[in-house]
Amino acid sequence: MSWLEQEHSRRGALVTATGLIAGAALPDTATAHAAMSAPVAGAAVAPAASMAPAAGPYTNPVVWQDFADIDIIRVGDVYYCSASTMHYSPGAPVLRSYDLVNWEIAGHSVPVLDFGSKYDLNGGRGYVRGIWASSLAYRPGNRTFYWLGQIDFARTYLYTAAAVEGPWNRLTTIGTAYYDAGLLVDTDDTLYVAYGNTTISVAQLSADGRTQVRTQQVFSTPSSIGTLEGARFYKINGNYYIFLTRPANGQYILRSTSGPFGPYTLRQVLLDLGGPVPGGGVPHQGGLVQTQGGAWYYMAFVDAYPGGRVPALAPIVWTSDGWPVVQLVNGVWGASYPSPVVPPPPRQVTPMTGVDTFDGTALKPRWEWNHNPDNGKWSVGGGLTLRTATVTDDLYWARNTLTHRVQGPTSTATIQLDCAGMRDGDRAGLALLRDASAWIGVQRDGGVSRVVTVAGLTMDGNWNTTGTGYETAGAAFSGGRLWLRATADIRPGAPRPGTFFYSTDGVNFTRLGPAFTMGNSWQFFMGYRFALFNYATQALGGSVGVARFELSTP
Template sequence: MRPLNRLFAILALFLTAVSSLPQDANITPRATSFNNPVLWEDYPDLDVFRVGSVFYYSSSTFAYSPGAPLLKSYDLVNWTPVTHSVPTLNFGSKYDLPSGTPGAYVKGIWASTARYRASNDKFYWYGCIDFSKTYVWTASGTNAKQKDGEVDAASWKWESHNPIGTCYYDSGLLIDDDDTMYIVYGNPNIQVAQLSADGLSQVRTQVVFSPPSGTTMEGARMYKRNGAYYILVTRPADAEFVLKSTAGPFGPYTSRTLVSRISGPLANAGFSHQGGMVDTPDGNWYYVAFMDAYPGGRIPVVAPLKWTGDGWPELVTDAQGRWGSSYPMPLQTSKTVPPSTGLDEFKGSSGLSHQWEWNHNPDTSKWALTGAQEGGLVLKTATVTGDLFAARNTLTRRVAGPKSRGTFRLDVSKMRDGDRAGAVFFRDQAAYIGVWKQGNDAKIVVVNDLRLTEGTWKTAATGNVAATGPTVSNTQDVWFRIDADITPAFGTNTARSATFSYSVDGGNTFVRLGPALGMSNSWQYFTGYRYAVFNFGTKALGGEVKVKSFKMDMV
């Protein structure tokens, strides 16, 4: 047989063999449509933009630290956090929670903005803090992988700069075609500022649009398309308007309504509003907004846009004129991002996963990862207090909806007399399951009625022991579990519930303990409920626990 014929014969045998292999039933084709919400987690005040073929999404975090998470996606539907633009809240001592509440609860990072600047390969973040001045952080040296139009940062080195004296309240950054940087901001009057060439100071600012008397506008974002400038602004908490200028970034601008009190896609949730526009590499545009979906917080939804002949964006609705519960996928890609669910054994060598945020800036001397080999997070007592809200180094993670379960595994063998540690369902009205160490006894308890006073955010109640479980030894690990239903109940009197349970047999059997927590549906605290782990002393410092793992599952 000739060599070429022999090659064809071998290839034919190979293809026959491959075609006869059993098919993997777990392999499913890529989805052709998506459901809203695209991310059932509390990521409010979003600013979304694209760099090459990668989408990025910046969000508010208030007093949680690190702040301003930046998420990425390859398809506008599946998202994962990859960094925090503000590694440390360098806004003043209250962000360290030095002497109890109110600390900085509900203060800090509100609607901020982020963009990538190709001319110097930097990401920029701007945020007005405490209605005072605007803080600036940049990330360079990101080792961005550039291929086929994609800029996908491999690492992040965020650097703080001197604040800008103007408060760019609810701001949106635009880097124009000539590389000039503009930032839009304000409430109720909308202003545009031109920044210096390095983006670190202000050149000029002026009012470009004033709403009708009695109308509030905020949440501004700025874009350019086909030579026209666009500003998106929200009327909280039910509408979004588009301002358009063909004369330049400083206007004049005219206005049209994008959405107003639009129905869907979830029951017992607010209207979709306060978002941003983004285009795909193939030129299609999408509007990404959030819905008030308490008790879980504010969650993102996506819808396609179409453009009128005279250059105005319009939302694509379903057949009933509502925000669609599903739409065709924005684009198809083989790239994926990891889900927020699953097991975390704290084996990171470079720090915590970007799913985690502390209740305020942590005391860095009181926590440590034990290494990629062993795994685990050591939490030493960082505060002596009887008030969990006043305790530093409470580590939080967003709850996935509509129903999920968070399970912490703790080694409590090094707790000391007076220490309290465990898993808390954290918000301004909270409850927890944990261990109270009293003398030589370590007893499992459920504590409820932990409350902050709305408005002042001072502690109103430090909690009551609602149920007592068994005494645990100094040698056994304890598993604490919180089951949470954050199905939206915004605007209703329905209190969704979270329940608490424990395991002392290796995580095999869980025992329900104590009453359910009836969650608050109020918006005034802004952030939704979070799973969290804590350890504080009531008598002295020196004790510690080791968090061996956390697992979040959908239920």
């Protein structure tokens, strides 16, 4: 019998007998970054009425969109996860789940990248800067969520909110750059930060979280291992653990039985482990979380370019002497596992695919701008209006480019574009956006509008533009409304195609131009995104409307 079959059988028996999986007693506060003092193994099982049977098995990745450098916590019976966003604004999305498998985007911890004018595409650009690996925690003492991250390797920012939907407000700026930090809320509400690259340190913050009161190096990575970073900080069963990644193929953990400042001992969790996504990398750089019933899980990301880094989930068990072990299927991180047991009733999340008509007064959390937008040049309500905000011939310099993650393994984005308000020199449409990009859209010149495909938008390794694009196909059209479509194949392991289509009636679509080859290099970190844009090459004043955006999968 395979491990998966055994686990199904074991869980079925336990659910019948007790209503949940055997494991640690339910913590008083259920956040993985708050202290968890219940026993790791051999603990009492909660009453049968407290849990419902698990659903069928889940498949990895649990989210096939680009969410990397995961930090995961539980508060009560709700799970939250934070991720990197680099130069996209708002930054640091917070995902929410009720079962660890189905996730929605609830909000963003960093409302605006107010870290300098380059994040406004003003005098500079912030590509591959901004929000790197950061940390999300919950402090029971004041019922507050905390987000902590360093920006530009210069200083650390701490934001707080009463709810993940916001509003999030900056609490403090700390002069020390806590690189790849993990924030721990101890049982007495003290805030600690584990951070560093190769040399790992722990800092203690003041009671109000605004200043550092102590910092100390606690570990130096042996040269035989190489680099360790991506700290996540936990207190479990009275011991302190710092979870560290070896990019991009390993995971290690430090343990201290003597307090947050050590001394620490090291153990390998995984190295060069086969992953659950064909063509993808080794799951790494994520976090540990405990369910309401005491079961443990590790959620990590898998390098899966051209789509980015996608979250995968696996169960964890603990050795009798207090070390975590990833449960494998046939020697690798499983493509499928039994679903976690959750309390009733089942709760639904907002799908990450579907239709957006841009109703209401704000963008939905699925959207992020390429750098900060000019808020005077866009609006929602009965559709999205994008007024030209930049005069440029380079999409990478164009403000108010609105992005949406690509859904894997393949997906299609379709927009309804009202281009009657465009002016001569304007360019508007739908892009596949990364360091090598292409788009389909409308260009208006000399009073004539054409639908075109453009490729050859490129950057170098310092993220400077090396190509502003060239037309690969075009067609004349009349009227002020057009439907544009882009399909993206983001299965990892090889460069993949993106294709473009247009329609004048929203029903019959015509392919335009050759397939665009999406690169699968990792250096840009973020994966391809669908992007809505409107910029001017001559003068400001034009506008377009997007009445509808639909993201669909086969």
